[in-house]
Amino acid sequence: MRSTGAAGAAAADDVRGDGAERPMRHDGDSIHDELRAQILSGAIPPGAALREVVLAERFGVSRTPVRAALGRLEHERLLERGARGLFVKRVDAREVVQVYDVRIMLEAEVASQAATTRDDHDLERLDGLVARDRALVEPSDRLRMTTNLEFHAALWDAAHNPVLLDLLERLSVHLIHTPSSTLSVGDRWVEALDEHALIVAAIRERDAVRAGAVARRHMQRAREIRLDLLRLEVDAELG
Amino acid sequence: MRSTGAAGAAAADDVRGDGAERPMRHDGDSIHDELRAQILSGAIPPGAALREVVLAERFGVSRTPVRAALGRLEHERLLERGARGLFVKRVDAREVVQVYDVRIMLEAEVASQAATTRDDHDLERLDGLVARDRALVEPSDRLRMTTNLEFHAALWDAAHNPVLLDLLERLSVHLIHTPSSTLSVGDRWVEALDEHALIVAAIRERDAVRAGAVARRHMQRAREIRLDLLRLEVDAELG
DNA sequence: GGGCTAGTTAGTGTATACACTAATGGTCCG
DNA sequence: CGGACCATTAGTGTATACACTAACTAGCCC
Numbered sequence A, B: 001m002r003s004t005g006a007a008g009a010a011a012a013d014d015v016r017g018d019g020a021e022r023p024m025r026h027d028g029d030s031i032h033d034e035l036r037a038q039i040l041s042g043a044i045p046p047g048a049a050l051r052e053v054v055l056a057e058r059f060g061v062s063r064t065p066v067r068a069a070l071g072r073l074e075h076e077r078l079l080e081r082g083a084r085g086l087f088v089k090r091v092d093a094r095e096v097v098q099v100y101d102v103r104i105m106l107e108a109e110v111a112s113q114a115a116t117t118r119d120d121h122d123l124e125r126l127d128g129l130v131a132r133d134r135a136l137v138e139p140s141d142r143l144r145m146t147t148n149l150e151f152h153a154a155l156w157d158a159a160h161n162p163v164l165l166d167l168l169e170r171l172s173v174h175l176i177h178t179p180s181s182t183l184s185v186g187d188r189w190v191e192a193l194d195e196h197a198l199i200v201a202a203i204r205e206r207d208a209v210r211a212g213a214v215a216r217r218h219m220q221r222a223r224e225i226r227l228d229l230l231r232l233e234v235d236a237e238l239g
Numbered sequence C: 001g002g003g004c005t006a007g008t009t010a011g012t013g014t015a016t017a018c019a020c021t022a023a024t025g026g027t028c029c030g
Numbered sequence D: 001c002g003g004a005c006c007a008t009t010a011g012t013g014t015a016t017a018c019a020c021t022a023a024c025t026a027g028c029c030c
Helices: A006-012 A029-041 A052-059 A063-075 A093-117 A120-135 A141-158 A162-173 A188-204 A208-238 B002-013 B028-041 B052-059 B063-075 B093-117 B120-135 B141-158 B162-174 B188-204 B208-238
Strands: A079-081 A086-088 B079-081 B086-088
Touching: A029 A052, A029 A063, A052 A063, A063 A079, A063 A086, A063 B063, A093 A141, A093 A162, A093 A188, A093 A208, A093 B093, A093 B162, A120 A141, A120 A188, A141 A162, A141 A188, A162 B093, A162 B162, A188 A208, B028 B052, B028 B063, B052 B063, B063 B079, B063 B086, B093 B141, B093 B162, B093 B188, B093 B208, B120 B141, B120 B188, B141 B162, B141 B188, B188 B208
Parallel strands: none
Antiparallel strands: A079 A086, B079 B086
């Protein structure tokens, strides 16, 4: 794939001075990541068909790695099998609400657990993220989403619970195509940052109950706003 | 005429006497299901290596469908990538407890939601399962596990929440190789049946709060017993 | 003119050959 | 006797050819 004259390239390469133990797994993963990103960003819209041959051409590889990537995406529920092949999944409003309901629960649990399991490094990282986000001036829609995701990911890590982590990661997939972030509504961004700070404060003091409660409220608020957005959307469609 | 030629080739390929003992339908899915069942049952033990060529031979297919199946199993977290290829995942006691913690939460939520969303058919099914399990006399270890799983699956369905369902199904995978069922300890089986009945009763009356509470207690009890089992196991290992 | 049927085709599923990489074992040198 | 180097090899990753199936189209019979 990388080089058609593979034998020659392989013979010449005996230098690996960059002593890093990185996974080095660059098989079909890159295709998977790329497709995933494009689906999540909406570049490949819901309902679009994903043809193996087309993708193989686009990525300059054979169907084999494309197939692997598609299989994984299907299993992540990002794609669904239609009459003919795979299509980007469409999510409806009902499902989005259900996702939020579950996520409220899980985030509360994560925060609660993080309060007891976090180490100094976790705390430092969370503090750093809060400070960094506070320093942003008029961040773009995209930046808000990214930094927010980063913060929550740090929270997830602080819980040191691979099971919860796995479910949360899987859950986030269900939220594809939520058109815009709740963090761009009114002064929600500033509000959310304050709530983040509250969560971190509770975690710092190892107050599991409070951490859970604060996190729960944080996500409930997000759910409310998401509902408003969905209503607006529906109204727009009907009117 | 290409089709006749193809048919002939296919026929010539698989002629092994007249006894058609094997279904010719080797969908990639069947391999996935088969492997999954063998892993869950322990027939393929934790830590075992899964070699593509070996499996391809065993199933009488090429590496391609085997690869697809393995990819899916890896994504389900049943396998993990080791130094060389894929291995059946080992789960440690810590993770089992974490799974129970999360499951307590999810089962409570499911029961609570089922109380509001269930229809008559759901209720009928749950009633039927409870009655059926009550009628069993001295069920085997395996039967206890199966019927219990069936009951909970029916509960999950009654919630009519695909998101919760997805997570619970995914979660159950984390419980592979929990050596024995908690339902074979003392009189836990009878106890559990009573608790099932309580859950169904609350769902019948559409009492979401009580359903959640009862279900939570049910799973907490299971967690306790699992912990006891794990302690016994650890003690046995230490001597 | 409408439904039924056969040919066509687009697209996936599978087999196989080849490329490549990391572990392994043996040998040589210190 | 021990450690580094090289050949071997086991096993995965990728490309490509082929098989098969379900949807489409065009014609045919009624």
